[in-house]
Amino acid sequence: MNQDRNIEVFDWQRIFGTEHIPVSYLGEIAFRTTVMFLILVIALKFLSKRGVKQLSVFELAILIALGSAVGDPMFYNYIPLTYGILVLIVVILLYRSITRFTSRSKMMERLLEGKPVCLLENGRIDFRNYRRIRLPYDKFFAELRLKGVDHLGQVRRAYLETSGEISIYFFKDEEVLPGLPIYPEWIDQPVKGINEGKDYACIYCGNVQYVQITGSECRICKNNKWLTPLATPRVV
Numbered sequence: 001m002n003q004d005r006n007i008e009v010f011d012w013q014r015i016f017g018t019e020h021i022p023v024s025y026l027g028e029i030a031f032r033t034t035v036m037f038l039i040l041v042i043a044l045k046f047l048s049k050r051g052v053k054q055l056s057v058f059e060l061a062i063l064i065a066l067g068s069a070v071g072d073p074m075f076y077n078y079i080p081l082t083y084g085i086l087v088l089i090v091v092i093l094l095y096r097s098i099t100r101f102t103s104r105s106k107m108m109e110r111l112l113e114g115k116p117v118c119l120l121e122n123g124r125i126d127f128r129n130y131r132r133i134r135l136p137y138d139k140f141f142a143e144l145r146l147k148g149v150d151h152l153g154q155v156r157r158a159y160l161e162t163s164g165e166i167s168i169y170f171f172k173d174e175e176v177l178p179g180l181p182i183y184p185e186w187i188d189q190p191v192k193g194i195n196e197g198k199d200y201a202c203i204y205c206g207n208v209q210y211v212q213i214t215g216s217e218c219r220i221c222k223n224n225k226w227l228t229p230l231a232t233p234r235v236v
Contacts, residue, residue: 025077033074036084040070043088058098065091119166120158120206123151123179127205127221133160137204141182144168151230152206153179173233180206181230190225200226 043066069091073084102108117129119140130140143166149155154176157169171177180201181187190203197212205221208229217224 029075036070114162116159123153123177125205151179151181153177154234176233178208178229178231201229
């Protein structure tokens, strides 16, 4: 950038265009965009048919690469369309080759796609797995609430899938355990004073244990914030 050049504030010609490129070049940009967009649509036909929310990390990386390949030729006048088309072809061939290889190698599939992680078992958060993936509690509990969960004791198992979605398996009504309530207003107001010993649910891991005094630590995660557990069945 030329430091000696004075910049005029709200220079509309500078904001919306440039003196070095004619206005008619906007038509070429529109043409380039149309061509690359149509090629991208065709390219995506050869990729995964899953929705965006269900894409794996590997597939998201492919889409980012496609976006970069398509974006530059759309408006940079010095980048020929053939460059962008070549990049698209190479990315698609790489995707095809890698997916074919991963279908034959379980190790490569896990390396690229990852594997499901158990977040919750028998109404208790798997604290070691949960701490490793660093999923926000608000997001996790929100996903559970959207599936009609009132407290963790209703859930037999919950997995974080490779697509980023959470799959949930429930207890039968007669098998429901006492568990941590996941209502937002309850989570934000843990029990402040424990005057009599009884079972409480740890806010951080859902562990239910007998607590006698305020400040007692959870034997699983060593935190000391509690809620009175619920044992109600799901209302579907």
